[in-house]
Amino acid sequence: TGDNEEDIDDENDASYESILDECSNFMFGRTLKWHYRSQDERLIAFSNLHFYDSQLVTFPNPIQNPDLGVWFEHVPDGVYDRGGRRDNQREAAIVAQLVLKHVQQSSNQSLGIIAFSEAQADAIQEQIEILGGNYPNLEDFCRDNSPQFFLKALENVQGDERDIILFSVGYAPQAGGKVPATFGWLNQAGGQNRLNVAIARARHQVQLFCSFLPEQLEVAHTRHPGPRLLKAYLRYAHAVSAGQHAAAAQVLQEVGASDAAVPQP
Numbered sequence: 001t002g003d004n005e006e007d008i009d010d011e012n013d014a015s016y017e018s019i020l021d022e023c024s025n026f027m028f029g030r031t032l033k034w035h036y037r038s039q040d041e042r043l044i045a046f047s048n049l050h051f052y053d054s055q056l057v058t059f060p061n062p063i064q065n066p067d068l069g070v071w072f073e074h075v076p077d078g079v080y081d082r083g084g085r086r087d088n089q090r091e092a093a094i095v096a097q098l099v100l101k102h103v104q105q106s107s108n109q110s111l112g113i114i115a116f117s118e119a120q121a122d123a124i125q126e127q128i129e130i131l132g133g134n135y136p137n138l139e140d141f142c143r144d145n146s147p148q149f150f151l152k153a154l155e156n157v158q159g160d161e162r163d164i165i166l167f168s169v170g171y172a173p174q175a176g177g178k179v180p181a182t183f184g185w186l187n188q189a190g191g192q193n194r195l196n197v198a199i200a201r202a203r204h205q206v207q208l209f210c211s212f213l214p215e216q217l218e219v220a221h222t223r224h225p226g227p228r229l230l231k232a233y234l235r236y237a238h239a240v241s242a243g244q245h246a247a248a249a250q251v252l253q254e255v256g257a258s259d260a261a262v263p264q265p
Helices: 019-023 045-050 089-106 118-132 136-141 192-199 226-241 245-254
Strands: 069-074 111-115 149-153 162-168 202-210
Touching: 045 192, 045 226, 045 245, 069 226, 089 111, 089 118, 089 136, 089 162, 089 202, 111 118, 118 136, 118 149, 192 226, 202 226, 226 245
Parallel strands: 069 202, 111 149, 111 162, 162 202
Antiparallel strands: none
16 A cells, blocks of 8 residues: 555454465466475474464484574663654664674674664664664675675565674553553564564574563554464564573464464465
């Protein structure tokens, strides 16, 4: 429709139909079986269960490498500006610092940044540019169209992949400590597919930055599965980061495949 993602806060405001769903009415489907991207099974385990009905062939990791997998980084002092910029400056600053650290220590690895909205992507870009004034190598690494780097909003990352993905949620608790499930396109029918794309872009590691804890997200009354799957993924990432393997496995079993998308051809 051309509407800005940030302008779509109510799940009844807009809807869209996937061209894949339309084509499925008259074309034969071929389901993806072999998963080649993730170097750590934890990167694809959530998508495999909830989006591909556990049909992907993946390779278990005999050794848990701390430099691989999914990591949840809580930003307790993050604030989401709902009335003005509609971004989270604290998260943006932390992500920019991590980009600088990556350039200084791991520039041989490619890096992608996914933000939940265009406004948050712009905030991260501003923080990178501020740092770049003192670190020219940071500007060189983060130039547009670089095979080593991208910075995009959630809806624009189809087809991209990088070694490391930094994922900034941006939203933060309101007064009272709760987070309403108003996530723009994620709230729409089929919005969960965008979440699937975003969380499956990394070859080595996903670092998820979030200004609230999973239990603070209210999803009980959401119409579509996107927000519920987001909460489940946050719980999964939080458990994996804490080394709580049983809790992570439990999260993977709690949300049934019926609450996810049709396996994507």
